[in-house]
Amino acid sequence: MVKIHERKFVSADPEKCVGCQICEYICSWTKEKGFNPLKSRIRVVRVNQLANMAVTCRRCEDPPCVAACPRDALTQSEETGTILLDMDKCNGCGWCIEACDYGAIMLHPETKVVHVCDLCKDEGEPQCIKWCPEEALTLVTSDVLAQKARISAVKKLFQDAKKKK
Amino acid sequence: MHGYAGKILYVDLNTGKTRVSPLNMDYAKKYIGGIGLGMRLWLDNSKAGVEPLSPDNPLILTIGPISGTIFPTAGNGHAFTAKSPATHAIGEAVAHGTFGSELKRAGYDAIILKGKAEKPSYLWIDDDSVQLLDAAHLTGKSPSETEDTIKNELGDYYIRVAAIGLAGEKLSNIACIINEKTRAAGRTGLGAVMGSKNLKAIAVRGTHDIVPAKPDEFMEMVKEFNERMKGPATQKYRTLGTAENVLVHNALYCMPTRNYNNAHFEDADKVSGEVLNEKFVAKIIGCSSCAMRCEHEVVVPEGPYKGTMTRMEYETLWAMGPYCGINRLDTIIKGMELANYYGMDAISAGVTVGFAMDCYENGILTKKDLDGIEANFGNSEALIQLLEKMGKREGIGDILAEGVRIAGQKIGKGAEKLAQHIKGLEVTGYDLRCLKTAALGFAVSFRGADHNRHGAYAFDVKGKVDRLKAEKGRGKLVRDMENLYALIDSFIVCKFSRGTYYKGLADMAKLYSLVTGIEMTPEELDKSGARINTVARLINIREGLGRKDDTLPWKVMNMPIPDEGPVKGAVVTQAELDLLLDDYYDSRGWTLEGVPTAATLKELGMDSLSKIVKGKQEA
Structure with missing residues (x-):
């Protein structure tokens, strides 16, 4: 099994995300050949005009969606961390949706089974990242995220220190 | 069907009854969508001399053929049209945000709201299900509060809402309709028209896919325009704004x-x-x-x-x-x-x-x-x-x-x-005394003082013409810009993106064709632009307006600019205004009284509307 720090997922930088929903449009287009946010595997949340962020599957270690599924319809790929769905087993009960802390696994409006980000495995790269006009989306590992957070925290500390001088 | 949803929703607010009719595709091709389609539908659904705040003044909500697609700025606009309580002429206002794309996914090109609800209400459009719900608890709330309350009570954060505030409820002539908290269909007081119908808000959820007619070519065009959107044409809007x-x-x-x-x-x-x-x-x-x-x-x-x-x-x-x-x-x-x-x-x-x-x-x-x-x-x-x-x-x-x-x-x-x-x-933020192309554009604008009906200020501000001079030729400049701006508001694309259409109407015609599958040429689009401006003119003539109303504010014509500087003493005289109006009417094929001639109407395929101006077309 891959180690957690090698597992990649799509992360949005709230500083850069402007809430334009292009990720939603391109996701539904890539997956379903139609423009429809309800069929997107990434969703934008605008809490208020200043707080915008796209959210999608985090490919958790020991994913609660998989654990919650009473029909064993969900599994996690050992190789990539992708959540895999057996469409024949899923009956759309929604336990996985309830279990996910991020709202990243959703019920498809037509198939009535769940759908979740697979990093556009058929396209070779996540299309939302490719299309995001603000470069707000990146493919990261937990380690990279932690590094980024550390660096920005330290930068901020030193900027504040400068200001106080 | 591609581009268009193909359906118009009629809502009788008196009874709460609704019906759906097919979109008239002849109108769609000729008037595109947005304000063009809105004004054409308003004309069919109203009687001459209708009081703006009476139940008989229909409020029309339209979107455009590009709505709901990923095309930059083109997916998200919507337009309201009705007779304006401020101007007693045709009123229209466009807003962007998220509401327009949701309405397209719900499956409508236009909504025609007639009558008046017996008590404060809001309209809830959930795809095919349309209901008039009680809005007593929303009375007095701001558009933003209304949006939040409705999302909460209907239990879906992604529902989109356009709402009026207290000004609209109290029938203020300057009331607007707001979606997405800060995005207003602002001008001409249409919030009061909505208020006069006891309609506090329109909430929409749409679940249908939007698929362009020629997907591969369309996506290539989107890629190209996304790059253009990052370039110099939009730099101002992306930076200082x-x-x-x-x-x-x-x-x-x-x-x-x-x-x-x-x-x-x-x-x-x-x-x-x-x-x-x-x-x-x-x-x-x-x-x-x-x-x-x-x-x-x-x-x-x-x-x-x-x-x-x-x-x-x-x-x-x-x-x-x-x-x-x-x-x-x-x-x-x-x-x-x-x-x-x-x-x-x-x-x-x-x-x-x-x-x-x-x-x-x-x-x-x-x-x-x-x-x-x-x-x-x-x-x-x-x-x-x-x-x-x-x-x-x-x-x-x-x-x-x-x-x-x-x-x-x-x-x-x-x-x-x-x-x-x-x-x-x-008025808006352009001093017309020293911007004489703009002055003409403002004077003839069918919705009253506004820069957004023509953008003719650009010639003056950018120094492409002598801004202090009133001369022949300005009429055509204004005419062409009016046609373009009418198309922008009918497609609906955002005016801030206008610079990305490097080939102008040719780019717009291509976009229209790829999305709708209907062949369109730049020439035909220009004609549509002319048609949209002409239908607005016909409406205004029907409502009693004419050349006398194509005028300028008192100070613009009577109080020369007093400030020491490059334009001290600038003013627009009646003689200058008359020269500009004559030139503009001529460029449009209208009489000296500003009435479209029979030949002009025929050329635009608008013969059926000639009865409005019968007896008024003598030069």
Whole structure:
């Protein structure tokens, strides 16, 4: 099994995300050949005009969606961390949706089974990242995220220190 | 069907009954969508002389054929059309955000709202299910609060809502309709039309896929335009934003200041786009499907208005700032937030306060008349107090909420001359005395004083013509721009993206064809642009307007620019205006009275409407 720090997922930088929903449009287009946010595997949340962020599957270690599924319809790929769905087993009960802390696994409006980000495995790269006009989306590992957070925290500390001088 | 949903929803608010009709595809091809389709449908669904605030004035909501796609800026707009209570002419207003794309996914190209609900209500469109719900609990709420409450009670965060505020409920002529908290279909008082129907809000959820007719070529075009959206054509909107205009207009002495008493503001550097961005802009956000993003969100960091958050653009900054002689950005931002809170068009609201201040300084309105407010130019507190009163229609605010034309008439004593409007719609941030191409565009604009019907100011501001000169040829310049702007508002794409259409109408025709599958040429599009402007003209003629109404505000024609500088003494004379109007009517194929001739109507395929102007077409 891959180690957690090698597992990649799509992360949005709230500083850069402007809430334009292009990720939603391109996701539904890539997956379903139609423009429809309800069929997107990434969703934008605008809490208020200043707080915008796209959210999608985090490919958790020991994913609660998989654990919650009473029909064993969900599994996690050992190789990539992708959540895999057996469409024949899923009956759309929604336990996985309830279990996910991020709202990243959703019920498809037509198939009535769940759908979740697979990093556009058929396209070779996540299309939302490719299309995001603000470069707000990146493919990261937990380690990279932690590094980024550390660096920005330290930068901020030193900027504040400068200001106080 | 591609591009168009193919359906029109009729809602009879008297009974709550709804029906769906197929979209007339002849209208779709000829009038595209947005304001073009809206005005054409309004004409069919109204009688001559209809009172704007009566149940018989239909309120029409339209989107365009590109709505709901990923195309940058083109997916997200919507337009309202009705007879305007401010102008008694055709009124229309476009807004962007998220509402338009949701409506397309719900499966409608247009919604025609007739009658009046018996009690405060809101319309809930959930794909095919359409219901009129009780809105008693929403009465008095702001558009933003209304949006949140509706999302909450219907239990879906992604429902989109367009709503009026208290100004609309109280039938103010400057009331607007807002979606996505800060995005207003602002001009011509259509919020009052919605209020007169007891309709507080329209909520929409759409679940259908939108698929263009030629997907591969369409996606190639999207890629190309996403790149263009990041380029020089949109740089202004992505960086300083429209507020950049403050210093540009001020340097050219074309920024109306203190209700047109000046054309230059000595404190412009205190309210500039530069200062706004440095001290107040907290985030720039985007509408649905827009790779440009332009919406400058400002937050007041300190002082009495600390924490106030709103969107800010040049026009509203100008109206509440220089036009009222106010040099404090925190107050201007608070004023903008109040306009959104009460659901008032912030341009008209600011211009109306500037008018009231002028009346006060001239002794036409006293401190007593103004409920104790000393409304000198530059008095920040007076701006806030007057806006509050206008929003609630309390005291003097009751009269001011009618807009400057009616307020001027009611106040009398010469106040009419201080009311700077065209056809009853308040002026915008371009001093027409020294921008004579713009002056023509403003004079003939079918919705009254407005830069967004033609953008003709660009010729003057960019120095492509002698801006102080009225000469032949300006008519065609305005005509062509009017056609383009009518198309932009009918597609609907965003005006801020207009520069990305490098090949102009050829690019737009290609976009239309790829999305709808209907062949379109630039020539045919130009004709549609002409047709949309002509149908507006026909409506206005039917409603009693004519050449006499294609005029300019009193000060523009009677008070030369007093400021020392490059345009001192500039004014538009009646002779100049007449020359410009003659030239414009000629370029449109209209008579000297501004009536489309039989030949013009025939050429545009509008013969069936010639009965409106029968007997009026003699040159």
